[in-house]
Amino acid sequence: MSDLYRRLRAFEGRPATVSGEGREPVNVSMIRHWCEALGDTGPAYTGKDPVAPATMLQAWTMGGLSGSRSRSPAVDELFALLDDAGYTAVVATDCEQEYLQALRPGQTITFDSVIEAVSPRKTTRLGAGHFVTTRMEIRADGEPAGTHRFRVLKYAPRKTAKTANADNADNADNAAKAQAAERPRPVINRDNAGFWEGVAAHRLLFQRCDACGTPRFPWLPGCGSCGSPEWTAVEASGAGTVYSYVVMHHPPFPAFDPPYAVALVELAEGIRMISNITGVAADRVRVGMPVTLEFLRVAPDQELPVFRPAPMEVETS
Amino acid sequence: MKPGDTLPPLTVPITRTLIITGAIASRDYKDVHHDPEAARAAGSPDIFMNILTTNGLVGRYITDHLGPGAVLRKVAIRLGAPNHPGDAMALTGTVTSVRGRTAEVAVVGANSLGRHVTGTVTVTLPEPEAETEPEATA
Numbered sequence A: 001m002s003d004l005y006r007r008l009r010a011f012e013g014r015p016a017t018v019s020g021e022g023r024e025p026v027n028v029s030m031i032r033h034w035c036e037a038l039g040d041t042g043p044a045y046t047g048k049d050p051v052a053p054a055t056m057l058q059a060w061t062m063g064g065l066s067g068s069r070s071r072s073p074a075v076d077e078l079f080a081l082l083d084d085a086g087y088t089a090v091v092a093t094d095c096e097q098e099y100l101q102a103l104r105p106g107q108t109i110t111f112d113s114v115i116e117a118v119s120p121r122k123t124t125r126l127g128a129g130h131f132v133t134t135r136m137e138i139r140a141d142g143e144p145a146g147t148h149r150f151r152v153l154k155y156a157p158r159k160t161a162k163t164a165n166a167d168n169a170d171n172a173d174n175a176a177k178a179q180a181a182e183r184p185r186p187v188i189n190r191d192n193a194g195f196w197e198g199v200a201a202h203r204l205l206f207q208r209c210d211a212c213g214t215p216r217f218p219w220l221p222g223c224g225s226c227g228s229p230e231w232t233a234v235e236a237s238g239a240g241t242v243y244s245y246v247v248m249h250h251p252p253f254p255a256f257d258p259p260y261a262v263a264l265v266e267l268a269e270g271i272r273m274i275s276n277i278t279g280v281a282a283d284r285v286r287v288g289m290p291v292t293l294e295f296l297r298v299a300p301d302q303e304l305p306v307f308r309p310a311p312m313e314v315e316t317s
Numbered sequence B: 001m002k003p004g005d006t007l008p009p010l011t012v013p014i015t016r017t018l019i020i021t022g023a024i025a026s027r028d029y030k031d032v033h034h035d036p037e038a039a040r041a042a043g044s045p046d047i048f049m050n051i052l053t054t055n056g057l058v059g060r061y062i063t064d065h066l067g068p069g070a071v072l073r074k075v076a077i078r079l080g081a082p083n084h085p086g087d088a089m090a091l092t093g094t095v096t097s098v099r100g101r102t103a104e105v106a107v108v109g110a111n112s113l114g115r116h117v118t119g120t121v122t123v124t125l126p127e128p129e130a131e132t133e134p135e136a137t138a
Helices: A003-009 A028-038 A073-084 A162-176 A193-200 B016-025 B036-041 B051-066
Strands: A015-021 A089-099 A109-118 A128-140 A143-155 A205-209 A231-235 A239-248 A260-267 A272-276 A290-299 A302-309 B006-014 B071-079 B087-099 B102-111 B114-124
Touching (some): A003 A073, A015 A128, A073 A109, A073 A143, A089 B051, B006 B016, B051 B114
Antiparallel strands (some): A015 A109, A128 A143, A205 A231, B071 B114, B087 B102
8 A cells, every 4th residue: 555545545534524504595596597507497496486406415515616614624635635646636526416305495504524435546547546535414404405425536637747746756655665565465366375375384386287287387277288177286396496587676666675586487396486586696596596495474474485596415426 | 117118318418608507507616617728737628517517417307307296316426428518418317126106217428428427316206196186096
């Protein structure tokens, strides 16, 4: 989770509007302007005892040109945080309203709202950004009139370079926290859960096809040679050789400490796997180097299979 | 009214006037709904309709069809492709459920760019015309 998102999420549950009051009571002028603009000729909205179109619910709560008088500091802080990160534009994406009574001219509108949710960073057609959801409870003359859930996207317009700035800000944050950062977590699903259970038990497991005997790695639901879905998990001995490798210098990722060697290790059983070579300087790794399996603890609750150069076998005559 | 029924479509021309007057009538003064330059700065080719106007048009579509006496209970919408000046939006509706006098209608508003709005409207249907027949059978 990015540091920015951590800070954004802290706003969830905070008030967005406290004791808001509509600028004026429900009134026939605003109803008429609305109906004229939208071409709504519904007879209920005119005449002797008119009601307001239900969908005007939010309009009665809008601050207008002079802005909101009851917006809580939390919303301003949240939006300032997003603005500073480059997410300067805003667009509404969802609106869910429930109407509990028909509103009539003369009723006074009051409301309260809460910041319900802030999404992780999402990439959209407009640009990358965060969705912010608020939920508002609206009253008319003190009686519940409806609820209004509203979602906006605060985003960095694609046509500006602001997204890059936001990313750089994130990276600066991350660099400062690289020591404390966690490595990416493996994605564990039904197809590969057996492999990770093996790792937890310090066993390196691969699959062998029950139909044709072909070993395979990484874990997959079917055999690449014959297509059979039947397989048996087999434990690898842990002996292997470096088949190929690269040394990572740049870019630095949080929780990784360059330079380090990423190797394609060919196991004695004939399968290959991507791993790290440990116990030797990255520039001393060589193709063909014999290696042996060990398990490296990378987080309090996470170990990974890695390989270190195998001890030289003493020749006995 | 029963599930599967479709409402007659309603095509709404998206004029610059509709976008701007709709935004102002809903007291939404955000510049992207009336100032083309501001809209372009926000990455949009032109001004675009605000969500309150879309919401109002979706409500209007249902109440126009059902006539006076229909009462909107819920309107939930999600926006997709923006409504820009010069486009047209075709609203269509399909009844998805009827429970007692309350119906749920799935609404789609499509413009030349795709789906501008998808949503669900819950509406209480007008009472059967029984004012002159107090003993009307159900």
